[in-house]
Amino acid sequence: MRIPAGLGALAIAIGALVFAPVGCAELFEPPPAPDMPVAERLIFPDDDGSWVPDETAEGRIPTETGTVNVIGVDRFSFDPVNVRTLRPDVFVDGHFSFFDALVHIHELGHIDLKYRFDDSLATHVIESLNGQPHWWYVAHYSAGWLENSVLRMDLYPWKDGTTLRVQPMTESLMSRIHGTFENDVQRLAENGGRVIVPEVVIQDSTETKVFHDVHVTPYGVRSDVLQEGVITALDILLSLGEQGQLSNVELTWYSSIGRADPVDNYFVERIDDAEAFLRCGFVYEVGPTEFSGFEGAHIHVASDVRVLVSPEYALWFWLCI
Numbered sequence: 001m002r003i004p005a006g007l008g009a010l011a012i013a014i015g016a017l018v019f020a021p022v023g024c025a026e027l028f029e030p031p032p033a034p035d036m037p038v039a040e041r042l043i044f045p046d047d048d049g050s051w052v053p054d055e056t057a058e059g060r061i062p063t064e065t066g067t068v069n070v071i072g073v074d075r076f077s078f079d080p081v082n083v084r085t086l087r088p089d090v091f092v093d094g095h096f097s098f099f100d101a102l103v104h105i106h107e108l109g110h111i112d113l114k115y116r117f118d119d120s121l122a123t124h125v126i127e128s129l130n131g132q133p134h135w136w137y138v139a140h141y142s143a144g145w146l147e148n149s150v151l152r153m154d155l156y157p158w159k160d161g162t163t164l165r166v167q168p169m170t171e172s173l174m175s176r177i178h179g180t181f182e183n184d185v186q187r188l189a190e191n192g193g194r195v196i197v198p199e200v201v202i203q204d205s206t207e208t209k210v211f212h213d214v215h216v217t218p219y220g221v222r223s224d225v226l227q228e229g230v231i232t233a234l235d236i237l238l239s240l241g242e243q244g245q246l247s248n249v250e251l252t253w254y255s256s257i258g259r260a261d262p263v264d265n266y267f268v269e270r271i272d273d274a275e276a277f278l279r280c281g282f283v284y285e286v287g288p289t290e291f292s293g294f295e296g297a298h299i300h301v302a303s304d305v306r307v308l309v310s311p312e313y314a315l316w317f318w319l320c321i
Contacts, residue, residue: 039055039056039057039253040057040252040253041250041251041252041253042056042221042250042251042252042253042266043248043250044238044241044248044249044250044251045241045242045248051219051238051241051242052219052220053219053220053221056220056221056222056223056224056266057224057253057264058224059159059222059224059225059262059264059265060159060160060262060264061080061094061095062080062083062094062095062096062158062159063080063081063160064080064160064161065077065078065079065080066078066079066080066083066101066158066160066162066164067163067164068101068102068105068164068166069163069164069165069166070105070111070129070166070167071166071168072167072168073111073129073130076105076108076110078101078104078105078108080096080101080158080160083096083100083101083104083158084096084100084104085097085100086099086100086103086117086124086154087100087154087155088227089227090154090155090226090227090230090307091157091225091226091227092223092224092225092226092227095157095158095225095226096157096158097153097154097155097156097157097158098137098139098153098154098156098158098162098164099124099153099154099156100154100158101158101164102153102164102166103115111129111130112129112130113126113128113129114126114127114128114129115127119185120182120185121178121181121182121185122152122181122184122185122188122309123152123153123154123155123181124153124154125178129166132168133171134168134169134170134171134173134174135166135168135169136153136166136167136169136173136174136177137149137153137164137165137166137167138165138167139156139162139163139164139165140162140163140300141159141161141162141163141260141263141300141301142159142160142161142162142259142260142261142262142263143161143258143259143260143261144163144260144300146163146165147294147299147300148291148294148295148296148299149296149299150177150180150287150288150291150295150297151287151296151299151301151306152181152307152309155309156301157225157301157305159262159264160262161260161261161262176290176291177291177296179290180287180288180290180291180312181309183288183312184288184309184310184311184312185309185310187310187312188309188310191310194215195215195216195217195231195308195309195310196213196214196215196216196310197213197214197216197236197310197311197312197313197314198212198213198312198313199211199212199312199313199314200212200214200236200240200313200314200315201313201314201315201316201317202246202271202315202316202317203315203316203317203318204271204272204273204274204282204317204318205274205280205318206274209245211240211245214236214239214240214243214245214314215239215243216231216235216236216239216308217231217235217239217242218230218231218235219234219235219238219239221234221235221238221251221266221304222266222304222305225305226305226307230307231307231308232303232304232305232306232307233284233286233303233304233308233314234251234266234268234303234304234306235308236286236303236308236314237249237268237271237303237316246271246272247272248270248271248272249268249271250268250269250270250275251267251268251269251304252266252267252269253265253266253267254266254267263302265302265304265305266302266303266304267281267302268281268282268284268303268316269281269282271316274318279320279321280318280319280320280321281318281319282316282317282318282319283298283316283317283318283319284303284314284315284316284317285297285298285299285314285315286303286306286308286311286313286314286315287311287312287313288311288312288313289312289313292315
């Protein structure tokens, strides 16, 4: 797995945002205080050798007025308290996805949305919006920038400060995106319902580790947002650890970073001997190789809430900005 092109652009963009890595970037500044609460600093394995946390931090439930910008139609506001999730198998009460926000705008009568859940893609699909087919989205969290994304819209968690733009796309692009979703589902079926990632690469400043056919299981680090049994990108690292492939993983909780507020995520600060310092640390991506890097797999959704179906690859790599 090669490191994706455009890291210089990433570094410039992050720096321009007063250091606001709220997802794929797992960098931090400054180092955490040694007496921070246990739940805000997780060290795996713990003293008993467990890779399952006893206690975790809790993020905020969305309460601020949200906005969905439907290109060519209008911008629509909503109260997140009134949004229900169509994925109660994924989100706990109070949390919901980008797709849920769009459906809520439909329920308020602002748009005419026709959609269905497609088992072959493991996601909800927009059949038409105001009579037109082929819609997708770009988005970002607080203090971010609009990003290409191939994360299923009904798995992308909404947070206060979210910017969501839903826009028409070409039929060919939507066919490609849906094709990768179908590949995920087929891979899951071929593995008997187990999430097995064909290739995981971890590259720090001194070495590259490559793992094949990694069986990923859930560890419940974000039980405040996600239902029991939901598997995230972070679970890839914890699974490798419990399987004896990694010696340790350390996480730190950030409620905000610079102008980005809320953040409310754990960030990976150490994998084995590689420990983040100052403005150097791990960034990551996960998804289909067809959309690797900034084509859609490298987005600012933190690994602790990046829900997986059965991705083709995962990559953690070292970056100094």
